[in-house]
Amino acid sequence: MQAGKSYFNAEVPDVVVRSLFHKYDTDGSGNLGKNEMLKLLKDDLGLKDEQARACIMLVDKDGCGEVSFNEFITWLRTENGFRNIDDKSRYYKVQNAIELFKKFDKDGNGTIDREEFKQLFQQFKAGNCDESQLDNALKSLDTSGDGQISFAEFLAWLNWLPN
Numbered sequence: 001m002q003a004g005k006s007y008f009n010a011e012v013p014d015v016v017v018r019s020l021f022h023k024y025d026t027d028g029s030g031n032l033g034k035n036e037m038l039k040l041l042k043d044d045l046g047l048k049d050e051q052a053r054a055c056i057m058l059v060d061k062d063g064c065g066e067v068s069f070n071e072f073i074t075w076l077r078t079e080n081g082f083r084n085i086d087d088k089s090r091y092y093k094v095q096n097a098i099e100l101f102k103k104f105d106k107d108g109n110g111t112i113d114r115e116e117f118k119q120l121f122q123q124f125k126a127g128n129c130d131e132s133q134l135d136n137a138l139k140s141l142d143t144s145g146d147g148q149i150s151f152a153e154f155l156a157w158l159n160w161l162p163n
């Protein structure tokens, strides 16, 4: 499968990507919300529903649920952007990571906060943890420093995907 082949190309001028982005920003917010992104990925890039949902998790770096133009173009221009969806073994790992992430994102808001992280940390450490260990671990995962762990940060920490 060669989903999105035509756009997945560093040669595509920004203006083309921008017009694609604006076409699907139907509420004119300047960001693509979840439904807008789903529509773009499925209608224009030809992804299946499940792939499109995985994609959104990958593109939305800060986990705020909205994709900015910068996040979008960075993802399109990154060689691994589509590889993570197209390549069977990479995609399998992405799916597993998403499942794991969702398990700990108890309130389903798309990021893991400190309370949710505590559960994760205890499970991975197999025991109790003190608060300073917890804070240190959180800090090392939270590379953006916003106090929340996004899926992108989580995936980087799992280190399941080869570059």
Ligand SMILES: [Ca+2]
Pocket (backbone or CB within 6 Å): 025, 026, 027, 028, 029, 030, 031, 032, 033, 036
């Ligand atoms: Ca929008």
Ligand SMILES: [Ca+2]
Pocket (backbone or CB within 6 Å): 105, 106, 107, 108, 109, 110, 111, 112, 113, 116
């Ligand atoms: Ca959460």
Ligand SMILES: [Ca+2]
Pocket (backbone or CB within 6 Å): 142, 143, 144, 145, 146, 147, 148, 149, 150, 153
């Ligand atoms: Ca973060």
